[in-house]
Amino acid sequence: NQRYLLAKRPEGAPTPDDFALDEAPVPTPGEGEALLRTLYLSLDPYMRGRMSDAKSYAKPVELGQVMVGATVAEVVETNSDAVAQGDIVLAYGGWQTYSVQAADQLRVLDPDYLPVTTALGVLGMPGFTAYSGLLRIGDPQPGETVAVAAATGPVGSAVGQIAKIKGARTIGIAGGERKVAQLREFGFDAALDHRGDDLRGALKAAAPDGIDVYFENVGGPVWEAVKPRLNTYARVPVCGLVATYNGAADPSPAGSAERLMGLILTKSLTIRGFIQTEFVASMERQFLTEMGQWVHDGKVTYLEDITGGFEHTPETFIGMLEGRNFGKTIVRVAD
Numbered sequence: 001n002q003r004y005l006l007a008k009r010p011e012g013a014p015t016p017d018d019f020a021l022d023e024a025p026v027p028t029p030g031e032g033e034a035l036l037r038t039l040y041l042s043l044d045p046y047m048r049g050r051m052s053d054a055k056s057y058a059k060p061v062e063l064g065q066v067m068v069g070a071t072v073a074e075v076v077e078t079n080s081d082a083v084a085q086g087d088i089v090l091a092y093g094g095w096q097t098y099s100v101q102a103a104d105q106l107r108v109l110d111p112d113y114l115p116v117t118t119a120l121g122v123l124g125m126p127g128f129t130a131y132s133g134l135l136r137i138g139d140p141q142p143g144e145t146v147a148v149a150a151a152t153g154p155v156g157s158a159v160g161q162i163a164k165i166k167g168a169r170t171i172g173i174a175g176g177e178r179k180v181a182q183l184r185e186f187g188f189d190a191a192l193d194h195r196g197d198d199l200r201g202a203l204k205a206a207a208p209d210g211i212d213v214y215f216e217n218v219g220g221p222v223w224e225a226v227k228p229r230l231n232t233y234a235r236v237p238v239c240g241l242v243a244t245y246n247g248a249a250d251p252s253p254a255g256s257a258e259r260l261m262g263l264i265l266t267k268s269l270t271i272r273g274f275i276q277t278e279f280v281a282s283m284e285r286q287f288l289t290e291m292g293q294w295v296h297d298g299k300v301t302y303l304e305d306i307t308g309g310f311e312h313t314p315e316t317f318i319g320m321l322e323g324r325n326f327g328k329t330i331v332r333v334a335d
């Protein structure tokens with residue numbers, strides 16, 4: 001069994017000597033397990049995160065352990081009824097030519113339905129990432145504009161096509177001419193090159209009415225260029241920040257903004273601004289009824305700081321901004 005072990009934790013971009021090729025005996029499956037021969041190994045951006053021991057949403061790969069990864073594999077031997085010898089399955093076998101897996105964790109694939117490699121991409125984790133993040137968080141509406149970067153990749157290309165099915169206008173962003181041509185094949189309405197010198201200008205031209213959904217895959221300068229184009233009520237599913245994965249911690253204000261995006265991603269934070277007027281039509285009546293009752297019943301109490309003298313209005317106001325008020329500041333103007 002040939003395996004790639006994590007040999008070193010990279011600083012910056014990974015290098016070949018961060019991995020060690022190792023030869024081990026082909027493992028033997030136990031009760032309920034199957035021996036798999038790897039046919040395809042998926043390589044995904046998240047693996048860069050697993051190489052680092054920085055605190056994250058998932059445990060790092062330990063030094064000397066096999067690198068993790070999704071695989072499409074053939075069942076060679078099985079001690080379970082869940083799979084049969086010869087089945088092609090989706091597994092999480094890692095960077096190795098054979099692996100032993102719990103048989104009930106395997107998804108049996110039908111090679112006559114679609115190429116089995118789709119289980120690693122468009123019909124696998126990346127496709128599901130696009131589908132769920134776009135529809136649950138982005139919620140694109142007909143006529144809206146949806147932008148996504150890394151848009152020829154498995155996540156971004158699916159985002160663009162699903163958004164199109166939902167009736168949105170789509171802007172794909174990718175690096176280099178060949179990828180930009182591919183964006184058109186995928187049906188994006190506008191195809192932009194983030195390596196071109198004026199992404200901001202290109203976005204302005206491509207999104208004259210602004211951007212309603214920006215599906216964030218990359219962060220960095222692309223995010224900086226997208227930000228000014230975001231419309232009121234825009235949604236930004238923060239899916240990935242691949243532009244920052246190789247970077248070192250940056251103590252500058254730019255680094256602080258980047259860390260905030262990282263926190264939003266890894267903790268699935270909802271950070272959603274609002275101006276109360278947005279909700280008046282839908283919630284004010286309910287507020288007056290419910291809150292009125294609570295105050296009346298003493299379940300909600302309140303504190304007022306009522307000062308006399310209209311002529312003291314300016315200093316009362318200034319004092320309130322400095323915290324000299326004790327409760328809701330009110331000026332008694334007349335009796």
Ligand code: NDP
Nearest residue numbers: 045129150153154155156174175217218239240241242243
């Ligand atoms: P891709 O196959 O699209 O590969 C990554 C791509 O990122 C590269 O091809 C490159 O495309 C782009 N890229 C890399 N560096 C930069 C940069 N500095 N600026 C702009 N673009 C850059 O990846 P996936 O489709 O598998 O994943 C896309 C994103 O989704 C990643 O951030 C990944 O971590 C994230 N993800 C998140 C998941 C989640 O559950 N939240 C699950 C799966 C993926 P180009 O040359 O076009 O710039």
